[in-house]
Amino acid sequence: MNQATDQSMLWTLSKPISNPQLNRGQLCGLLACLAGALCLPVSALAQDELGQPAPAPTKVADSGGASLEALLQRIDSLERKNKALDTQVADLKAIEGEKWLSEERAGQIRGVVEDVLADSESRASLRQDAMTAGWNDGFFLASPDGRFKLEVGGFIQPAFMLSSINPAEDDPTLDQLPNRYGFGSGGFNELIFKGHVFSPAIEFMVKTNFVFNQAVGIASNDPTNNVQSSQSGQLQLLDAWVRINFSDTWSMRFGQYRLPYAREQLVVDQYQMGVSRSIVSRNYGLWYSQGIELQFQGDDMRWRLSVDNGATDNVLGDFKVVGSEPLNSPWYSQQTNYSVNSRTEWKPFGAWEDFNSFTSPMGEQAGLLIGLAFHRQVTQPLDFYNTTDTTADLENSWNSVTVDGQWNFGGASFFASAYYNYIESNASYLATALSPPRAADLGSINAYGVTLQPAMYIDPKFEIFSRYEYANWTSSNATPLSGGPQDQSGPLSIVTVGLNWYIDGQDLKWTTDVGTTVGSPVGGSYVDTAAGWRGSGEGEMVFRSRLQLIF
Numbered sequence: 001m002n003q004a005t006d007q008s009m010l011w012t013l014s015k016p017i018s019n020p021q022l023n024r025g026q027l028c029g030l031l032a033c034l035a036g037a038l039c040l041p042v043s044a045l046a047q048d049e050l051g052q053p054a055p056a057p058t059k060v061a062d063s064g065g066a067s068l069e070a071l072l073q074r075i076d077s078l079e080r081k082n083k084a085l086d087t088q089v090a091d092l093k094a095i096e097g098e099k100w101l102s103e104e105r106a107g108q109i110r111g112v113v114e115d116v117l118a119d120s121e122s123r124a125s126l127r128q129d130a131m132t133a134g135w136n137d138g139f140f141l142a143s144p145d146g147r148f149k150l151e152v153g154g155f156i157q158p159a160f161m162l163s164s165i166n167p168a169e170d171d172p173t174l175d176q177l178p179n180r181y182g183f184g185s186g187g188f189n190e191l192i193f194k195g196h197v198f199s200p201a202i203e204f205m206v207k208t209n210f211v212f213n214q215a216v217g218i219a220s221n222d223p224t225n226n227v228q229s230s231q232s233g234q235l236q237l238l239d240a241w242v243r244i245n246f247s248d249t250w251s252m253r254f255g256q257y258r259l260p261y262a263r264e265q266l267v268v269d270q271y272q273m274g275v276s277r278s279i280v281s282r283n284y285g286l287w288y289s290q291g292i293e294l295q296f297q298g299d300d301m302r303w304r305l306s307v308d309n310g311a312t313d314n315v316l317g318d319f320k321v322v323g324s325e326p327l328n329s330p331w332y333s334q335q336t337n338y339s340v341n342s343r344t345e346w347k348p349f350g351a352w353e354d355f356n357s358f359t360s361p362m363g364e365q366a367g368l369l370i371g372l373a374f375h376r377q378v379t380q381p382l383d384f385y386n387t388t389d390t391t392a393d394l395e396n397s398w399n400s401v402t403v404d405g406q407w408n409f410g411g412a413s414f415f416a417s418a419y420y421n422y423i424e425s426n427a428s429y430l431a432t433a434l435s436p437p438r439a440a441d442l443g444s445i446n447a448y449g450v451t452l453q454p455a456m457y458i459d460p461k462f463e464i465f466s467r468y469e470y471a472n473w474t475s476s477n478a479t480p481l482s483g484g485p486q487d488q489s490g491p492l493s494i495v496t497v498g499l500n501w502y503i504d505g506q507d508l509k510w511t512t513d514v515g516t517t518v519g520s521p522v523g524g525s526y527v528d529t530a531a532g533w534r535g536s537g538e539g540e541m542v543f544r545s546r547l548q549l550i551f
Contacts, residue, residue, distance in 0.1 A: 132144055138151050138152065138153040138551075139151070139152045139153065139551075140152070140195070146200070147197075147198055147199060148195070148196070148197055148198070149195040149196050149200075150193065150194075150195040151192075151193070151194050151195050152191075152192070152193055153191075153192045153550070153551055154189075154190045154191040154192050154550075154551060155188075155189070155190055155269075155270045155548060155549060155550040155551065156189045156548075156549050157185055157187040157188060157189060157270075157546050157547070157548050158183065158184075158185065158546070158547055159183070159184060159185060159187070159275065159544060159545060159546035159547070160181070160182075160183050160544070160545045160546075161180075161181060161182060161183075161184060161532045161542070161543075161544050162179070162180070162181035162532075162542070162543040162544075163179070163180045163181070163532050163533070163534055163540070163541075163542050164178060164179050164540065164541045164542075165178060165179075165522075165534055165536035165537070165539075165540045165541075166178070166536055166537040166538060166539045166540065167536065167537065175534045175535060175536075180534070184212055185210075185212040185530075187269055187272075187275065187276055187546065188209050188269040188270075189209065189210040189212075190207055190208060190209050190210075190238070190269065190270075191207070191208050192205070192206075192207045193205070193206045193207070194206070194207075200245075201244065201245040201246075202242065202243075202244055202245075203242070203243040203244075203245070204241065204242050204243070205239045205240070205241055206237075206239065206240050207237075207238040207239035207240075208235045208236065208237055208238060209235070209236045209238055210233050210234070210235060210236075211233070211234050211235070211236045212233070212530070236328070237256070237328050238256075238288065238327075239255075239256060239257055239258075240255050240256045241253050241254060241255030241256060241257045242254055242255055249296055249297055249298055250294075250295070250296055251294075251295045251297075252292065252293065252294050252295070253292070253293040253295065254291075254292045254293075255290065256288060256289070256290045256327070256328070257288065257289070257291075257293065258287065258288055259286045259287070259288070259289050259306055259308065259311055259341045259375070260293065260295075260304035260305075260306055260341060260342070260343040260373065261285065261286040261311075261341055261343055261373045261375055261400075261402060262281055262284065262285035262286060262373070262402050262404070262417065262419070263369075263371050263404045263406070263415075263417060264277055264278065264281035264285060264404070264415075264417060264451065265277070265281055265285035265286065265287060267356070267357060267358060268356075270506065270548060270550055271356060271357035271358070271359075271506060272357075272358065273358040273359065273415075273453060273455060273465050273467070273498075273500070274465065274467060274496060274498055274511065274513050275498070275511050275512075275513050275531070275544040275545075275546045276528075276530070276531035276532075276544070277531075278451045278467060278469040278494075279469060279471065279492060279494065279526050279528050279531070279533060280417075280419065280449035280450070280451050280469045280470070280471045280492075281417070281451065282314060282528055282531075283314045283315055283316075283317070283447070283449070283471065283525070283526065284314075284315065284400065284402070284419040284421060284447065284449055284471075285314075286311035286312060286341070286375060286400075287311065287312035287314070287327065288312060288326065288327040289306070289308040289309050289310060289311060289312070289326040289327070289339070289341075290308060290309050290326055290329075290331075291306050291307050291308025291309060291339070292306070292307055292308070293305065293306040293307075293308075294306075297352070300346065300347050300348065301344070301345070301346055301347075302344070302345040302347075302352070303342070303343070303344045303345075304342065304343050305340075305341070305342045306340070306341040306342070307338075307339070307340055308326070308339050308341065309324070309326040309329070309331075309334045309336050309339060310322075310324035310326055310334070310335070310336030310339040310377045310379060310398075311324060311326070311339065311341070311375060311377060311398070312324070312325055312326065312327060313325060313398075315398075315421055315423065315445070315447050315473070316445075316447070316473065316525045317524060317525040317526065317527060318524070319428060319429075319525070320381075320428060320429055321396065321423050321425040321428040321442060321445055322377065322379050322396045322398045322423060322425065322428075323335050323379050323381040323396055323427065323428065323429065324336050324339075324377070324379050335379050335380060335381050336377055336378070336379045337378045337379065337380055337395070338377070338378055339375075339376070339377040339378075340375070340376050340377075341373070341374075341375045341376075342373060342374060343371060343372070343373035344371070344372050344373070345369060345370065345371045345372075346369070346370050346371075347367065347368065347369050347370075348368050349366065349367055349368055350365060350366060350367015350368060350369065350408060351365065351367065354367045354408055355367065355369045355406060355408075357506065358406065358413060358415055358453065358455065359413060359455060359463060359500070360408035360409060360410055360411065360412060360413040360455075361410075361411070361457065361460070361502075362410065362411040362457050362460050363410060363411070364408065364410045364411075365408075365410060366407075366408055366409055366410055367406075367407075367408040368405070368406070368407050368408070369405065369406045370403075370404075370405045371402075371403065371404050371405070372401075372402075372403050373401070373402050373403075374399075374400065374401045374402075375398065375399070375400045375401075376397075376398070376399055377397070377398040377399075378395055378396070378397050378398075379395065379396045379397075379398070380394070380395050380396075380427070381396070381427050381429060394426040394427040394441070395424075395426060395427070396423065396424060396425050396426060396427055396428065397423065397424045398421065398422075398423050399421070399422045399423075400419065400420065400421040400422070401419075401420050402417060402418065402419045402420075403417070403418055404416065404417035404418070405417075411456070411457045412454075412455065412456040412457065413454070413455050413456075414453070414454045414455075415451075415452075415453040415454075416450070416451065416452050416453070417450065417451045418448075418449070418450045418451075419447075419448060419449045419450075420446075420447075420448045421445070421446070421447040421448065421473075422444070422445070422446060423444070423445040423447070424443075424444055424445075425441070425442040425443065425444070425445050425475075426441050426443075427441070428440050428441070428442050441477060442475045442476075442477050442478065443475060443476035443477035444475070444476045445473060445474070445475045445476075446473060446474050446475075447471070447472070447473035448471070448472060448473070449469065449470060449471030449472070449492075450469070450470050450471075451467065451468070451469045451470075452467065452468045452469075453465065453466070453467045453468075454466060455500075460502075461501060461502045461503070462499065462500070462501055462502075463499070463500040463502070464497075464498070464499055464500075465497070465498050465499075465500065465513075466495070466496065466497045466498070467494075467495070467496040467497075467498075467515075468493075468494070468495050468496075469492070469493075469494050469496075470491065470492065470493050471490060471491065471492040471526065472490040472491035472492065473490060473525065490520065490523050490525065490526065491520050492517075492520060492522065492523065492525075492526045493517060493518040493519055493520045494515050494516070494517055494518065494533075495515065495516060495518055496513050496514070496515035496516075497513060497514060497515075498511060498512055498513025498514070499511070499512050499513070506548075506550060507549070507550040507551075508547075508548070508549055508550075509547075509548045510545070510546070510547050510548070511544075511545070511546050511548065512544070512545040512546075513543075513544055514541070514542065514543045514544070515532075515541070515542045516539075516540065516541045516542075517536075517538060517539065517540045517541075519538065520538060521535075521536055521537045521538050521540070522534065522535055522536050522540055523535065531544075532544055
């Protein structure tokens with residue numbers, strides 16, 4: 001073998017083993033070849049120098065042995081590295097397999113959750129807002145698409161009433177019995193139907209009240225018996241209107257509704273503080289009418305404008321100084337030429353819903369609401385009320401203004417209101433069941449009043465409150481009123497204290513209060529027997545206790 005061949009063989013042997021997977025037999029064969037290759041140069045050298053073949057060597061040179069040992073050590077090192085790499089590859093495969101399994105399980109879990117959510121979407125019974133019937137702060141029926149909804153509810157207010165008076169002996173027309181007491185209704189007993197049709201933007205309400213009263217008349221068989229029959233429990237229509245919401249801020253209402261005037265009248269019956277409203281708000285609060293109302297409600301301001309059939313005339317009680325009673329009256333019997341009513345409210349802080357009632361429970365946010373309203377009405381009473389030539393074809397004008405405010409402290413509240421009425425009563429009249437209408441010209445009338453009502457919680461379920469109310473009126477021509485109950489014009493001054501027990505919030509509430517007159521009688525203009533106040537001399541006292549259940 002020539003020198004080039006030897007060098008090529010040695011370069012080949014010096015290259016690193018590229019395949020670490022050679023077995024032991026292959027390695028032994030390779031070593032034998034390497035040993036033979038190492039011996040070839042020696043034989044060739046001996047033949048060239050002596051001219052004859054050299055004898056075969058008996059052992060490998062020391063240098064060759066050392067190289068072989070290094071080669072074997074390198075092979076062993078490669079085998080160990082190969083095993084280490086095999087172990088790492090196996091570990092990596094296991095890790096990747098667990099990771100893939102985890103991702104697969106997560107995907108399966110996500111799929112199960114999505115299936116459950118999809119099933120809950122399709123089942124109306126699993127979502128309250130998609131339910132077609134049930135209870136959500138009241139019973140309701142609804143269409144699956146949400147276009148139609150009817151809410152049915154109401155409340156009852158059974159009560160015990162006790163009235164103690166000093167009879168006005170100089171006026172035999174008034175009640176002369178010192179003490180009256182019994183069970184009955186301390187307020188309203190209502191059925192309420194409300195909801196929306198075709199869209200949540202078209203709302204409606206129909207509200208009725210079961211009236212506790214007694215028909216009075218002359219019995220044909222006994223002229224001395226003025227009680228003919230009992231008509232308690234008759235339904236009286238209160239609200240009957242449709243509201244169209246043009247946007248989140250603008251809406252229009254059409255029908256029969258409470259005029260946007262006095263806050264004490266606008267707070268619904270079941271959310272009052274005492275057993276009944278103040279006499280001041282009963283006389284000056286305008287009550288119900290039929291008409292059309294435009295409303296704007298923003299974040300901090302609310303404004304309402306009503307064009308209607310006029311307000312309920314209770315300014316002087318039974319004596320109608322204006323002559324309009326629009327509640328449930330047909331259009332052809334309306335006596336008002338025109339009537340305009342407007343109220344503006346400003347809420348610098350708090351939420352609108354916090355002022356749906358007069359109470360401010362513990363933990364509720366603070367809030368302040370200030371309201372200002374005015375009313376203008378011109379009325380011409382019908383001809384059958386004009387019994388004298390002096391009142392024929394004359395008009396009555398009514399101008400009134402009120403300002404009120406409520407401050408909620410979260411555990412306490414304070415409400416105050418003030419009223420002023422100026423009336424040109426050229427054709428007033430008195431109509432009762434026992435006598436024909438009496439007409440009169442009372443000239444100009446000034447009627448005014450105030451109400452103060454603080455309240456405070458002494459426990460999360462118990463609230464104490466008090467109320468002071470004052471009212472009075474004057475007339476430039478009061479002569480036609482002399483000689484009857486209306487001769488007692490006032491002033492009216494009453495203090496009431498009470499306790500509210502919120503057994504289950506407003507839904508189940510027990511209210512007890514006691515009121516007394518202060519330095520004045522209850523004149524004929526302020527008699528409110530439904531609330532317990534009878535016409536009397538000074539020193540009248542009324543005790544009332546009422547349970548309220550809202551359903």
